[in-house]
Amino acid sequence: xxxxxxxxxxxxxxxxxxxxxxxxxxxxxxxxxxxxxxxxxxxxxxxxxxxxxxxxxxxxxxxxxxxxxxxxxxxxxxxxxxxxxxxxxxxxxxxxxxxxxxxxxxxxxxxxxxxxxxxxxxxxxxxxxxxxxxxxxxxxxxxxxxxxxxxxxxxxxxxxxxxxxxxxxxxxxxxxxxxxxxxxxxxxxxxxxxxxxxxxxxxxxxxxxxxxxxxxxxxxxxxxxxxxxxxxxxxxxxxxxxxxxxxxxxxxxxxxxx
Amino acid sequence: xxxxxxxxxxxxxxxxxxxxxxxxxxxxxxxxxxxxxxxxxxxxxxxxxxxxxxxxxxxxxxxxxxxxxxxxxxxxxxxxxxxxxxxxxxxxxxxxxxxxxxxxxxxxxxxxxxxxxxxxxxxxxxxxxxxxxxxxxxxxxxxxxxxxxxxxxxxxxxxxxxxxxxxxxxxxxxxxxxxxxxxxxxxxxxxxxxxxxxxxxxxxxxxxxxxxxxxxxxxxxxxxxxxxxxxxxxxxxxxxxxxxxxxxxxxxxxxxxxxxxxxxxxxxxxxxxxxxxxxxxxxxxxx
Numbered sequence: 001x002x003x004x005x006x007x008x009x010x011x012x013x014x015x016x017x018x019x020x021x022x023x024x025x026x027x028x029x030x031x032x033x034x035x036x037x038x039x040x041x042x043x044x045x046x047x048x049x050x051x052x053x054x055x056x057x058x059x060x061x062x063x064x065x066x067x068x069x070x071x072x073x074x075x076x077x078x079x080x081x082x083x084x085x086x087x088x089x090x091x092x093x094x095x096x097x098x099x100x101x102x103x104x105x106x107x108x109x110x111x112x113x114x115x116x117x118x119x120x121x122x123x124x125x126x127x128x129x130x131x132x133x134x135x136x137x138x139x140x141x142x143x144x145x146x147x148x149x150x151x152x153x154x155x156x157x158x159x160x161x162x163x164x165x166x167x168x169x170x171x172x173x174x175x176x177x178x179x180x181x182x183x184x185x186x187x188x189x190x191x192x193x194x195x196x197x198x199x200x201x202x203x204x205x206x207x208x209x210x211x212x213x214x215x216x217x218x219x220x221x222x223x224x225x226x227x228x229x230x231x232x233x234x235x236x237x238x239x240x241x242x243x244x245x246x247x248x249x250x251x252x253x254x255x256x257x258x
Numbered sequence: 259x260x261x262x263x264x265x266x267x268x269x270x271x272x273x274x275x276x277x278x279x280x281x282x283x284x285x286x287x288x289x290x291x292x293x294x295x296x297x298x299x300x301x302x303x304x305x306x307x308x309x310x311x312x313x314x315x316x317x318x319x320x321x322x323x324x325x326x327x328x329x330x331x332x333x334x335x336x337x338x339x340x341x342x343x344x345x346x347x348x349x350x351x352x353x354x355x356x357x358x359x360x361x362x363x364x365x366x367x368x369x370x371x372x373x374x375x376x377x378x379x380x381x382x383x384x385x386x387x388x389x390x391x392x393x394x395x396x397x398x399x400x401x402x403x404x405x406x407x408x409x410x411x412x413x414x415x416x417x418x419x420x421x422x423x424x425x426x427x428x429x430x431x432x433x434x435x436x437x438x439x440x441x442x443x444x445x446x447x448x449x450x451x452x453x454x455x456x457x458x459x460x461x462x463x464x465x466x467x468x469x470x471x472x473x474x475x476x477x478x479x480x481x482x483x484x485x486x487x488x489x490x491x492x493x494x495x496x497x498x499x500x501x502x503x504x505x506x507x508x509x510x511x512x513x514x515x516x517x518x519x520x521x522x523x524x525x526x527x528x529x530x531x532x533x534x535x536x537x538x539x540x541x542x543x544x545x
Contacts, residue, residue, distance in 0.1 A: 009348040016345060017362045020422065023377050024365070030380065079275035086268025094272065101283060103471060103530050105478030107499050108523045111515040112286030114507070115293070135278030165267065194371045196482035197500065201507045216372040216486040230373045237368040245361035252364075252423065253430035256468045 024234070031227035043228040054211070054229055061193070061210035062236065064126055068192035069185055071134030076184055080143025081169060085155060095144070098137040106197045114201055128202040129210070133192060138255065139184040145254040146180030147173060182244045183251020190237060287523075294516035314517040322494060323502035324521070330409070330498065331477055331529075334416050338473050339466070341417060342424035347454070349425070350432045360429070363422030374415060375486045378403075382411050403487065409495045412484045419483075420476040424469040431465025432458070460540075467537040474529065 032039050047054045083095060113132050114123075122128045150173055158168050174181065196213045203209060209217065212233050220226050241248065294310055296303040314320050349359070369377070381388050382402035389399060402411055435458060443453050481500040488496050490504065499522060506514045 006351070009351075012345070012348055013359050017359055019418070020362050020365045023418075024369070026380070027373060027377060075274050075278065079272045082268045082271025086264045086271065088265035088268035091268065094276070098275075098279070100527070100530065101279060103475060104283075104523065104526060105475070105481075107478060107481065107503055108519050108526060109283060110503060110507075111512075111519045112290045113282055114515075115289050115512075116282055116286040131278075132282045135275060135282055137275070137279070140275055190368060194479075194482070196371055196486065197504075200504060212370045212372045213486075216375045219376075226376060230370075230376050233370045233372050234368075237370060241361075241365070241368045245364065246357075248364060249360050249426055252426050255472070256427065256430065256465060 027227055027230055027234075031224060031231050034222075034224040040224075043222070043224050046225065047228045047232060054232060057209075057211045057214060058232060061212070064129055064210055065189055065192040065236075067126075067130045068133045069188050071130065072136065072139050072188040073181070073184060075134055076139030076143050077169065077174070077181075079140040080147050080180075081173065083140065083144040084147035085150070098140060102137040102141065110197055110201055113198075117202060123202055124204050124208070126208065129192075129195060129198050132198070133188070133195075136188065136191065139188060142184050142187075142251055142254045143177070143180050145256070146177045146251070150176055179247040179250040180254055182247035183254070186240050186244055186248050186251075189240060193233075193237060290516045290519050293512050294520050297513065310513045310517045311521075314514060314521075317514075319497070319505075320502055320514075320518065322497050323499045326409075326495070326497055327481075327499045328525070330413070331474070334413055334477050334480075335470065335473055337413070338417055338421055338424055338477075339470060342421050342428055342469060342473075343466075345421070345425045346428035346432055347458075349429060360426060363425050365422070366419045367423055369419065371482055371486060374419065374483045378411060378415055378483075378487055404493055406495050408488075408493055412480070412487065412496055415483060416477060416480045419480065420473065423476060424473050427469040427472060428462070428465050431462050435461050463537050463540040467533055470533055471530070474526075 031043065032041070034040055034043065083091060109132075117123050117128045117132075122131070154172060154176075155168065158172050163172070193210075194212055195210055196216070199209045199213050200217070206214070206218070211229075215226070215229050215233065220229060292303065295305060295307060297306045297310070298304050345363070380386055383389075384401070386402075388402065393399060400407055402408065439457050440453060443457060448456070481498050484492075484496055484498055485500045485504065488501065490501065491497075492501065499518065503515065503518055506518065
């Protein structure tokens with residue numbers, strides 16, 4: 001039974017979907033169409049094979065991101081399990097404080113972070129970008145909520161069989177929570193990949209700037225070259241999103257703590 | 259005995275996170291508070307009370323940046339909530355049919371900063387697609403990025419990028435509302451508006467709260483795009499706190515930076531407290 005309202009809903013939904021995707025297609029299409037007219041792969045050749053400057057920056061940025069993601073995963077897996085499955089005094093107060101910390105924007109934490117990095121002598125190093133991001137609280141929230149769904153019986157049974165904490169995590173808990181883990185990976189990857197404020201504030205050396213902010217801060221002179229670089233930067237998140245969008249949709253919701 | 263072991267394990271497990279947060283957030287915040295009340299630097303800090311605050315409050319650039327940031331939040335948050343809620347309600351009955359759509363809505367969220375910035379320039383810059391289209395239609399030219407319209411452009415960018423995220427949070431709440439409550443209301447002849455007001459709304463406070471919180475978080479993330487679109491000194495309609503902070507970083511004015519951080523902290527905490535207090539009251543009433 002198709003009512004008027006469900007047709008309307010479908011039309012609007014498809015319209016929204018079109019608006020979501022069209023800009024990506026637009027950028028991709030324009031990247032083959034230089035100002036001089038015609039269709040060309042010349043700029044792709046230039047970015048991917050002709051010079052190494054874009055690719056070098058790309059791989060370096062990816063490496064920074066992987067460090068952020070790995071650190072964030074370790075920290076939030078441990079903390080998430082602690083919050084979800086261990087009973088200790090002050091747990092709820094801590095979670096509340098973390099929620100407040102999660103809400104605080106970079107604009108608030110930038111100056112404090114700078115002061116700390118300065119006194120640790122880490123300014124102008126990659127560690128300045130990586131370390132503070134590792135301790136972002138969002139991952140902990142998602143995993144705490146996700147780990148709560150692991151039943152107590154399974155945890156107890158594993159413990160009875162003499163399973164230590166490390167093995168319990170790796171063999172039992174993590175395989176049961178892939179959605180949450182993938183979601184944390186993706187979200188922290190996106191945050192790392194899109195760093196803007198931190199490099200500008202913490203790094204003096206432009207050579208160290210990650211690719212996303214470097215391209216936007218000092219764009220290549222040729223507009224088509226700029227677009228090809230943009231396509232290059234879209235690739236990693238696009239790849240992750242294509243494979244893991246289901247987990248992302250499921251995981252985002254986990255941050256709704258009650 | 260067993261209880262205390264679990265407690266110890268809990269503390270051990272959360273300790274890396276806590277140490278990191280202490281090192282990079284808690285301790286530096288104490289320092290920032292101190293800097294905001296002092297003059298000089300390093301070991302030569304002198305307590306000066308609220309003079310820095312008076313200076314910053316009298317600084318025209320700061321009030322402009324602060325005002326614009328608040329104006330942006332005041333416009334963006336209600337807009338995104340209304341839009342996301344409307345889309346979520348439309349999809350409520352067809353959540354399963356449109357599983358793919360849900361991920362499609364998240365698609366703009368993955369657009370990297372540089373992509374978003376280029377896109378805005380492609381569409382709205384003087385030589386961009388929109389002015390070309392408008393002049394083809396014979397419409398008057400609007401300076402989209404140089405004048406008051408820039409505020410609307412960045413608002414649009416924010417909505418495009420982040421509405422999907424909020425839709426997903428809201429949909430998660432909507433699908434937990436039992437279908438038979440709506441059927442029962444239908445039997446009683448309730449109108450769509452009544453169903454929304456008496457069934458949906460009271461069960462959605464938590465989801466609305468979290469959608470609002472994440473919209474706020476995402477709004478602050480959007481300032482990086484605004485920052486890059488405008489350059490270090492954009493037109494005064496989109497001169498945000500991010501610009502002010504960045505310019506203070508450039509000449510390393512610790513006092514200014516600290517005061518701006520503390521003031522922004524107070525505002526964010528106040529907004530959070532209002533939202534949180536409200537949702538707690540609503541939920542306590544319900545449960």
